[in-house]
Amino acid sequence: MRYDVTLAISPAMAVWPGDPPVTAEHLDVGTVRVSRWCLGSHAGTHVDAPRHFSAGPGTVDALDPDALIGPCRLLHLPDVPRVTAAALAAHPLAGVSRLLLRTRTSEHWRRAPHVFPEDFVGLDPSAARLLRDLGVQLVGIDSLSIEAPPITGEVHTTLLGANIILLEGLALAAVPPGDYTLLCAPLKLQGADGAPARVFLEG
Amino acid sequence: MRYDVTLAISPAMAVWPGDPPVTAEHLDVGTVRVSRWCLGSHAGTHVDAPRHFSAGPGTVDALDPDALIGPCRLLHLPDVPRVTAAALAAHPLAGVSRLLLRTRTSEHWRRAPHVFPEDFVGLDPSAARLLRDLGVQLVGIDSLSIEAPPITGEVHTTLLGANIILLEGLALAAVPPGDYTLLCAPLKLQGADGAPARVFLEG
Numbered sequence: 001m002r003y004d005v006t007l008a009i010s011p012a013m014a015v016w017p018g019d020p021p022v023t024a025e026h027l028d029v030g031t032v033r034v035s036r037w038c039l040g041s042h043a044g045t046h047v048d049a050p051r052h053f054s055a056g057p058g059t060v061d062a063l064d065p066d067a068l069i070g071p072c073r074l075l076h077l078p079d080v081p082r083v084t085a086a087a088l089a090a091h092p093l094a095g096v097s098r099l100l101l102r103t104r105t106s107e108h109w110r111r112a113p114h115v116f117p118e119d120f121v122g123l124d125p126s127a128a129r130l131l132r133d134l135g136v137q138l139v140g141i142d143s144l145s146i147e148a149p150p151i152t153g154e155v156h157t158t159l160l161g162a163n164i165i166l167l168e169g170l171a172l173a174a175v176p177p178g179d180y181t182l183l184c185a186p187l188k189l190q191g192a193d194g195a196p197a198r199v200f201l202e203g
Numbered sequence: 204m205r206y207d208v209t210l211a212i213s214p215a216m217a218v219w220p221g222d223p224p225v226t227a228e229h230l231d232v233g234t235v236r237v238s239r240w241c242l243g244s245h246a247g248t249h250v251d252a253p254r255h256f257s258a259g260p261g262t263v264d265a266l267d268p269d270a271l272i273g274p275c276r277l278l279h280l281p282d283v284p285r286v287t288a289a290a291l292a293a294h295p296l297a298g299v300s301r302l303l304l305r306t307r308t309s310e311h312w313r314r315a316p317h318v319f320p321e322d323f324v325g326l327d328p329s330a331a332r333l334l335r336d337l338g339v340q341l342v343g344i345d346s347l348s349i350e351a352p353p354i355t356g357e358v359h360t361t362l363l364g365a366n367i368i369l370l371e372g373l374a375l376a377a378v379p380p381g382d383y384t385l386l387c388a389p390l391k392l393q394g395a396d397g398a399p400a401r402v403f404l405e406g
Contacts, residue, residue: 002268009297020230020239027223027243033255033396034357038307040230044391052236065205069386085264096369100262148341153235185388185401188247190213192227193236198388198401200268 001050001128003180003201005186006168007044007109014116015043016144041194042144047186048166052193053156058163060195061188063180067137067165072182074077074175075199077121085126093134098182100140100174109142110173122148128158138184140167140199168197175201204244206359206404207319217319218246219347222231227299243399251369252390255396256359261366263398264391270340270341270368275301275377275385277404280324282307285351286344288329296337301385303343303377303404312345313376325351331361343370343402378404380391 002146007013011022027034042048043062047068049059073096080087083101084184093099107149120143123131128147131139139146139159146166147155159166180203186195210216214225222243224244230237245251248336250271255260276299283290284384286304296302306324326334331350335344342349342362349360349369362369383406389398 002272004268004391006391008264008391008393019237024392029221031256035244035392035395036241037244037392037395038239041238041240053234061211065207069205069403105392123260170299172375183386184389185386185403187390187399188207188209188401189227189238189240190211190212192238192240194238196390200388 001203003175005175005201007113007169007171008038009044009196012114013044014114015040015153017116019043024071039196041189041192043196044193045169045171045199047184048138048160048168048194048197049192050146050160050163051159053153060186061190063165063186068184068186070098070182071179071181072100074100074102074172074177076102076177079170080121083121083123083127084132088127088130096134097136098138099131099136100170100172102175102177103142105142106171106173109171117143122146123155124148125154125158125185128155132158132162132164136164138165138167140170142172143168167197170199179203204406205254206378208375208402208404210316210372211376212242212399215317216247218243218316220319222246244392244395245397248372248374248402249397249399250387251359251363251371251397252395253363253366256356256363262339262392263389263395265279265367265388269385271389272381273301273385275303276382277303277305277375277380279305279380279385285397286324286326286330287342290332291330291333299337300339300340302334302339303373303375303380306345308345309374309376312374313366320346323347325349327351328357328361331358335365335367337359339367341368341370343373345373347372370400373402382406
């Protein structure tokens with residue numbers, strides 16, 4: 001079974017407040033259809049590279065494909081308004097190198113992908129520290145930010161500072177919790193802080 | 204072994220003559236780095252969907268993931284200025300559902316990714332008919348067009364008209380010929396004629 005867990009990219013999609021909107025322009029020549037798309041590096045389903053929060057060398061095109069692709073565990077946290085270390089520790093996490101979190105935000109995307117989810121679910125700093133200490137390579141979530149409000153940057157810097165890849169804006173409503181193979185394919189934007197990605201789960 | 208066979212996307216990269224150039228704009232807010240990218244649907248390593256040459260429903264976001272991911276065969280045709288049916292028929296193709304062609308264009312990308320390869324290698328109509336009749340699901344090549352000059356559209360319409368996915372602009376210089384698993388992940392651009400893709404080969 002293969003799941004496409006990617007939000008469709010369109011000018012109508014919700015983006016992070018203040019981020020550039022998606023635009024599409026059709027440049028057809030005769031019977032040949034070509035289009036031009038403008039989008040932010042954090043539009044829709046996307047990867048945050050370390051450079052999102054630091055001036056270092058960790059750009060999105062330099063991320064290790066072997067971290068982007070491989071076994072992952074998907075947890076379903078339907079009733080959690082904010083992901084804490086305690087909420088994570090209620091689940092078996094030993095040996096997990098890629099962790100994906102399905103929250104109520106996935107239901108929001110299924111119902112209203114064009115509306116920004118004001119009540120999105122993110123991690124608090126205790127959850128970020130737990131995942132850093134577990135030594136995961138990648139953390140994914142359905143919300144457009146892995147960090148719960150108030151966003152101080154602490155969750156991002158805790159994780160990105162440990163070279164943990166962040167995957168945000170996943171569409172997980174149709175996927176039961178369990179173990180899968182993650183295929184995370186960010187656009188190879190040279191020198192960028194992040195990139196929209198196409199993401200599949202197999203298992 | 205996993206190969207990243209994707210051209211890096213940057214404002215300096217070569218694009219098809221007449222296609223929109225790639226632009227990147229940095230929109231940093233304090234210590235947070237965000238960027239805005241504009242690019243054509245056929246920039247760099249990319250997928251052509253049937254809609255590229257028809258008004259039908261075959262948009263890039265509707266392509267079957269099971270056609271984009273799976274076993275493939277890579278042929279190396281270093282001395283072929285134009286891929287004909289005879290050039291393909293010199294290789295074993297029985298049972299191949301995804302075929303990738305490494306030509307001298309891959310060497311060009313390794314040497315000069317910012318220069319459009321005027322002498323790029325493409326298929327002639329006889330090769331397109333052969334692949335259509337073989338029933339492949341996907342054909343990939345390193346050149347930005349699968350069709351050799353003079354481009355009349357016949358190669359594209361022969362293949363796209365049979366719902367064969369085209370994958371163009373691959374960076375194959377480092378990959379020996381043989382059998383691999385293709386992971387082809389086009390951006391999920393809603394209603395689009397094609398999309399930039401991140402592509403890996405495993406094997």
